[in-house]
Amino acid sequence: MKNIRPRLVGLLRQGYCTPQIAQIAKQLKEPSTTIHYNIKRLEEEGTVRLYKAVFDYKQIEQGFCCYVLVNLSPGEYGNPERIGKDLAKYQEIESIDICTGDWELVLKVHVKDQDAYFEFLKNVISRKGVERTKSLVSFKQLKSEFVPV
Template identity: 65%
Template sequence: MKDIKPKLIGLFKEGYCTPQIARIAKRMKEPATTIHYNIKRMEEENVIRTYKAVFDYKKINEGFCTFVLINLSPDEYGNPEKIAKELAKYPQIESIDICTGDCEMILKVRAKDQEEYYNLIKNVISRRGVIKIKTLTSLKQIKTEFVETE
């Protein structure tokens, strides 16, 4: 048996999906060509970045979700983006934002469990320039990526 599921999940996290033009056309009561034209324009203008899947993360072994508030040392204030872009490579990190307020950076992280998260903190997130980390653990997700999770 081939282990297709993990590969599919990988591809679907960032793309490999496409709009359902016929269904949209029916729903909006417009010709499919009109819908097609408008969508292609939005793609060309980069209004739409990608089409992707949203998962039940518990079911794909990413049930442990946290928000990580990060403080940087003053020497790093100049280019927080350098650190951010390195972190972006890690597939457990759903989002990265440079912030104002109590912290300079906020991550949303999805790991298998507390242990995997701990390793991520130890090996990836803790690094020169990061002087403080505060974790808020999600106990229950009501909505994610604009999708209500029942």
């Protein structure tokens, strides 16, 4: 047994997919070469960033989902990008936004369960520059990544 699954999931999370030109052509009732031409243009212009898989996160050990509202400490207040970009490398984090309002950063996090979340909050999110966090735990996801669940 080669344990292909986790490596596969790792790649499909962030790319290694491609549009189905023939299927799209059929659906739109246009020649596949026309579809091909238009897709390449979208890619060259950077309109399409990449193609990737959307998972049932419960099945890949990421069934616990949570929004994290973050306050930065006065010293880091003017520099949310540094902390945000460093957090970006964690695959548990779906999104990071620098926001207006009462919190400087808004994160969306996926981990296995509540225990894993506690550890993640303690070990990864809490750090120098992060003053306070507020967690909004998702009971149920109705839509995610533009896809209704």
